[in-house]
Amino acid sequence: xxQIKTSDVLYEEFFRKDGDKKITHYCPGCGHGTIxxxxxxxxxxxxxxxxxxxxxxxxxxxxxxYYFDTxxxxxxxxxxPAVGTAFKRVHEDSxxxxxxxxxxxxxxxxxxxxxxxxxxxxxxxFFINNATYGMTGGQMAPTTLLEEKTLTSPxxxxxxxxxxxxxxxxxxxxxxxxxxxxxxxxxxxxxxxxTKKMIYKxxxxxxxxxGFSFVEILSACPTSWHVSPVEARVHIDETLSTVFPLxxxxxxxxxxLPYGPSLFPFLSGEDFLVAIVEGGELAECEQAPLxxxxxxxxxxxxxxxxxxxxxxxxxxxxxxxxxxxxxxxYGPEMRGGKASVTVVMSPDEVSSPLAEDIDCLIxxxxxxxxxxxxxxxxxxxxxxxxxxxxxxxxxxxxxxxxVPASDLAKEAGLPQATALVMISAYIHYSQVLTIDSLIESxxxxxxxxxxxxxxxxxxxxxxxxxxxx
Amino acid sequence: xxNQVIVDADRCKGCGICPSVCPKGCLRIxxxxxxxxxxxxxxxxxxxxxxxxxxxxxxPEPRALTIVKHTEEEKSCxxx
Ligand SMILES: Cc1ncc(C[n+]2csc(CCOP(=O)(O)OP(=O)(O)O)c2C)c(N)n1
Ligand code: SF4
Ligand code: SF4
Ligand code: SF4
Numbered sequence: 019x020x021q022i023k024t025s026d027v028l029y030e031e032f033f034r035k036d037g038d039k040k041i042t043h044y045c046p047g048c049g050h051g052t053i054x055x056x057x058x059x060x061x062x063x064x065x066x067x068x069x070x071x072x073x074x075x076x077x078x079x080x081x082x083x084y085y086f087d088t089x090x091x092x093x094x095x096x097x098x099p100a101v102g103t104a105f106k107r108v109h110e111d112s113x114x115x116x117x118x119x120x121x122x123x124x125x126x127x128x129x130x131x132x133x134x135x136x137x138x139x140x141x142x143x144f145f146i147n148n149a150t151y152g153m154t155g156g157q158m159a160p161t162t163l164l165e166e167k168t169l170t171s172p173x174x175x176x177x178x179x180x181x182x183x184x185x186x187x188x189x190x191x192x193x194x195x196x197x198x199x200x201x202x203x204x205x206x207x208x209x210x211x212x213t214k215k216m217i218y219k220x221x222x223x224x225x226x227x228x229g230f231s232f233v234e235i236l237s238a239c240p241t242s243w244h245v246s247p248v249e250a251r252v253h254i255d256e257t258l259s260t261v262f263p264l265x266x267x268x269x270x271x272x273x274x275l276p277y278g279p280s281l282f283p284f285l286s287g288e289d290f291l292v293a294i295v296e297g298g299e300l301a302e303c304e305q306a307p308l309x310x311x312x313x314x315x316x317x318x319x320x321x322x323x324x325x326x327x328x329x330x331x332x333x334x335x336x337x338x339x340x341x342x343x344x345x346x347x348y349g350p351e352m353r354g355g356k357a358s359v360t361v362v363m364s365p366d367e368v369s370s371p372l373a374e375d376i377d378c379l380i381x382x383x384x385x386x387x388x389x390x391x392x393x394x395x396x397x398x399x400x401x402x403x404x405x406x407x408x409x410x411x412x413x414x415x416x417x418x419x420x421v422p423a424s425d426l427a428k429e430a431g432l433p434q435a436t437a438l439v440m441i442s443a444y445i446h447y448s449q450v451l452t453i454d455s456l457i458e459s460x461x462x463x464x465x466x467x468x469x470x471x472x473x474x475x476x477x478x479x480x481x482x483x484x485x486x487x
Numbered sequence: 488x489x490n491q492v493i494v495d496a497d498r499c500k501g502c503g504i505c506p507s508v509c510p511k512g513c514l515r516i517x518x519x520x521x522x523x524x525x526x527x528x529x530x531x532x533x534x535x536x537x538x539x540x541x542x543x544x545x546x547p548e549p550r551a552l553t554i555v556k557h558t559e560e561e562k563s564c565x566x567x
Contacts, residue, residue: 022540022554030550038523040498041548046525047502051547058549085549207508207541214544240502247502 027058027067032084043081047247049148049204049237050079053213057115057144058086060218064225069113071105073098075127077119078152078239096127099134102141113224114141120161121151124186128160131190138195138229140277142220145186145232148239149258156242160184163261168242183261187234191267197223198231199268204238205254209264219271228270229277236262301458306338306450308365313373314444316437317358317390318382318403320348322424326463327437328359331444333459334451335363343371358386363450378448380440382423387411399447401440419447421484430476438473442480453481490538491555492530498551499527505542505552511535514542528552 031039044051061067071089074082075098083090089112093101098116106114116134123131123145131143150168151157157170161183165174175183191199198220202213213235220231236258238250245253285293314331318324325346332344340363349355360376362368378399381387384407387400394400396415405424423439432438445451457477460470492513499521505528506514513536517529528551538556546552 020556020558022538022543022556024543024549024553028549040495040550041500041523044547046500046547047504048547051549052545055547055549056544207545210541210544247504248507251504251507 024055025058025062027061027087028055028085029087034081034084042085044078045239045241047238047240047250048078048152049235049239050146052204052210053144053146053217053235053237054079054082054085054117056210056214056217057117057221059214060221061088061113063218064221066113066221066225069111071102071109071112071114073102073114073116073118075116075118075122076153077122077146079117079119079146080153082117096122096125097130098122099127099130099139099141099143103134103137103139106139106141113221115221116141116143118143118145119152120145120147120149120159120186121154121157124160124184125151131186132193135190135196135230135232136193138197138277140224140227140229141231142224143230143232144217144220145234146237147186147234147262148237148242149183150239150242152239152242156239161186161262163257185262187232187262187267190232195230196232196268197229197270197274198233198266200232200266201234201236201262201264203236203254203259203264205236205251205259209255212264216266223271226271227276227278228274234262236264300333300462301337301455303337303339303452303455303458306335306340306363306365308340308363308450311362311364311369312378312450313360313362313376314378314380315358315360315373315376315390315393316380316382316440317356317386318437320355320357321434322357322382322436323434324348324357324382324437325359326465327435327441328361329463330438330456330459331361331441331451332363333462334445334455335361337455337459338451340364341366341368343368345371356385358390378444380437380444381407381411382436382440383407384409399444401443401447403436403440419443421480426480426483427476430472430479432469432472432476435473435476439476439480442477443484446481446484453477490536490557492536492542493553493555494528494530495551495553496521496527496529497523498548499525500548500551501525501527502547503528504545504547508541508545510539510541511537 072086074092076095102114102116149161158168187201202216203209220233223231236254240247240250332342335342343362345360348357375395376393380401382403391411399417402420403423404420405422421443423436426439427436513534521527
């Protein structure tokens with residue numbers, strides 16, 4: 019005895035907070051219910067229930083996770099393709115379904131869908147075009163028909179003022195990467211059968227690893243359209259589909275090569291470091307005798323070499339086989355504005371590049387000392403650029419060193435190496451890293467390789483002065 | 488024995504879509520009101536369902552409709 023019934027991929031009962039456990043929250047005759055039943059059936063037919071991650075949008079279908087007995091993520095408005103991209107790239111075996119309305123996909127989320135399509139992300143997108151913002155009460159959507167009266171177009175959609183209905187399937191079809199782009203409708207029996215097949219095909223493509231499939235589905239919203247459910251489905255065939263023609267715009271399933279990871283080599287560990295550090299080999303020094311994480315902040319203004327000095331410090335730490343993060347913070351101006359960088363070094367993985375308490379503050383100007391000295395841990399260190407700072411730190415529970423960094427840098431003709439002078443001093447006083455490692459990493463951080471020699475001299479000079487102090 | 492149309496009245500919202508797609512006129516909106524307050528669908532007495540599945544496909548509500556299909560064999564068994 020065979021049964022024709024709803025797929026068990028949809029839960030038997032729906033545990034919505036308030037609401038009946040047997041019925042959906044959709045209005046009577048809403049297209050969402052019919053489409054979601056079709057998707058559930060295709061999931062069952064393909065045997066992929068335990069691999070599916072269903073992305074619910076913001077819109078009337080926001081509660082899809084109450085219905086689909088699959089993995090679920092409820093995404094921010096319009097962002098499902100971005101969420102899906104991340105999920106699919108990390109969990110390659112998952113089947114990602116991005117289910118989105120026209121406000122969601124063709125309004126607030128236009129950028130996300132275009133770029134996911136253009137990258138050919140290996141996912142299946144079902145775009146529910148009901149020509150309105152259903153959830154919020156029937157406002158004009160980018161897909162609303164011309165002259166259509168809605169809450170926000172009470173006299174009808176005006177082409178001059180509001181533009182024309184946006185045709186997403188046609189737009190997506192102009193891109194090179196999508197494998198399937200089609201528009202179907204949940205209207206007559208004939209069209210529903212085609213829709214059912216197209217939903218299956220879009221999911222099958224993903225199972226076969228073919229790439230990005232996009233199915234636009236014209237769907238009834240009897241509530242916003244102010245017609246009966248049966249009339250709404252007739253309206254799709256008679257009116258909506260004349261503006262949004264049904265058909266398949268792209269179908270490369272038989273010709274496209276299976277979706278694969280990037281052809282560029284995936285680098286990790288040492289290879290990765292060498293590839294991203296422009297300019298050559300990393301220096302190799304003994305493992306630094308560091309037990310706990312150290313956070314050092316260098317702060318001053320643009321032009322003092324704050325960020326590049328931080329890079330040199332980070333590279334010296336890498337040379338000593340430490341894990342390092344480098345987190346810059348600067349204003350929009352290239353020069354003269356505030357600039358700071360936090361370098362965290364650790365014998366193990368860095369817990370966070372953002373440090374609330376720091377072990378050492380390297381203050382290159384007076385405002386930086388005032389702004390950040392409270393962040394230094396008790397018994398921490400503050401290095402003061404005595405060329406520019408004429409007041410003492412307020413803190414009396416820390417060690418303070420004075421270094422005339424700007425003067426030394428200026429004398430050497432390298433004002434942009436002020437931070438480097440201070441970092442040399444930090445290394446000298448802290449003894450966590452070595453001056454050699456700083457010098458041998460200079461070529462990695464300096465854009466002008468011809469200045470390596472002068473910078474080396476400046477570092478050595480700084481140390482000489484500090485030793486003789 | 489003919490195919491059976493099962494309506495779960497409390498899952499129906501009386502939208503009228505299934506009667507509009509049934510090629511055999513097996514379904515109609517009745518006058519009874521279900522738990523949710525909808526006049527739900529009912530099977531037209533004496534109608535013959537051909538188990539085409541269109542009503543199940545078109546209906547927006549999960550599990551409101553189920554068709555029990557009797558195969559030719561079963562049909563001949565019961566009629567024999
Ligand atoms: C960031 C943000 N902006 C706006 C809203 C308000 N909002 C909720 S749903 C929606 C549009 C829904 O329309 P659509 O995507 O067509 O889905 P439908 O409800 O018609 O299925 C809007 C604008 C929101 N929730 N979040
Ligand atoms: S408002 Fe429209 S889209 Fe939303 S549930 Fe009701 S009929 Fe469906
Ligand atoms: S299965 Fe076909 S014939 Fe039977 S009730 Fe449904 S629509 Fe009518
Ligand atoms: S289509 Fe479903 S909800 Fe609508 S009347 Fe028929 S059984 Fe009820």
